[in-house]
Amino acid sequence: IQLTQSPSSLSASVGDRVTISCRASQGVSDYLAWYQQKPGKVPKLLIYSASSLHSGVPSRFSASGSGTDFTFTISSLQPEDVATYYCQDYSNAPFTFGPGTTVDIK
Amino acid sequence: DVELVESGGGLVQPGGSLRLSCVASGFIFSRYSMNWIRQAPGKGLEWVAHISGPSTITYYSESLKGRFTVSRDNAKNSLYLQMNTLTVDDTAVYYCARDGGGHVPFDYWGLGTQVAVSA
Numbered sequence: 372i373q374l375t376q377s378p379s380s381l382s383a384s385v386g387d388r389v390t391i392s393c394r395a396s397q398g399v400s401d402y403l404a405w406y407q408q409k410p411g412k413v414p415k416l417l418i419y420s421a422s423s424l425h426s427g428v429p430s431r432f433s434a435s436g437s438g439t440d441f442t443f444t445i446s447s448l449q450p451e452d453v454a455t456y457y458c459q460d461y462s463n464a465p466f467t468f469g470p471g472t473t474v475d476i477k
Numbered sequence: 478d479v480e481l482v483e484s485g486g487g488l489v490q491p492g493g494s495l496r497l498s499c500v501a502s503g504f505i506f507s508r509y510s511m512n513w514i515r516q517a518p519g520k521g522l523e524w525v526a527h528i529s530g531p532s533t534i535t536y537y538s539e540s541l542k543g544r545f546t547v548s549r550d551n552a553k554n555s556l557y558l559q560m561n562t563l564t565v566d567d568t569a570v571y572y573c574a575r576d577g578g579g580h581v582p583f584d585y586w587g588l589g590t591q592v593a594v595s596a
Contacts, residue, residue: 464536
């Protein structure tokens, strides 16, 4: 299964709503996760089961989708959200990551 | 608190071998599947290998072509990655990550260990 993400990068203002798309080449049911990797840091799980917020993750992060089309949203972009965001299919091995979307502040 | 600490990285010549380790603490290690993920310089995340809690199931990225072997010692709370016939394309930071179980994927990650393959 291949994952594509769009856009590959985006620049938005603080407070903006940001949306990232992840598309799978085959259905993955809801076995889709989203990770955040800040520059120079370790990836961090944000969302699992396509739409469930991981413990301790701020509520401005959300996601939706099922099957092949998924969306990740930051409702109000904050300076600390500058990072690369990856989707991941964990339905079956190989547990493929998408190519990433880099988000920065305009 | 859950902690994962990788070690064993370093500089190795093409064709060489390296064994990475990941020591876990803060949870019952034997109950969780574990994974290795790598990230080449300036690139994205690449899943490498998976091993179940009792070591009965292992999965590998097809791109490795059988050069890597994942193993674990639950008595030592340790995960390993034996890497053979290394090439420059294996240069990356290697992370170990816990599989959260059920519907939860990689919920805890180590800080990573750097592997550089160069002549």
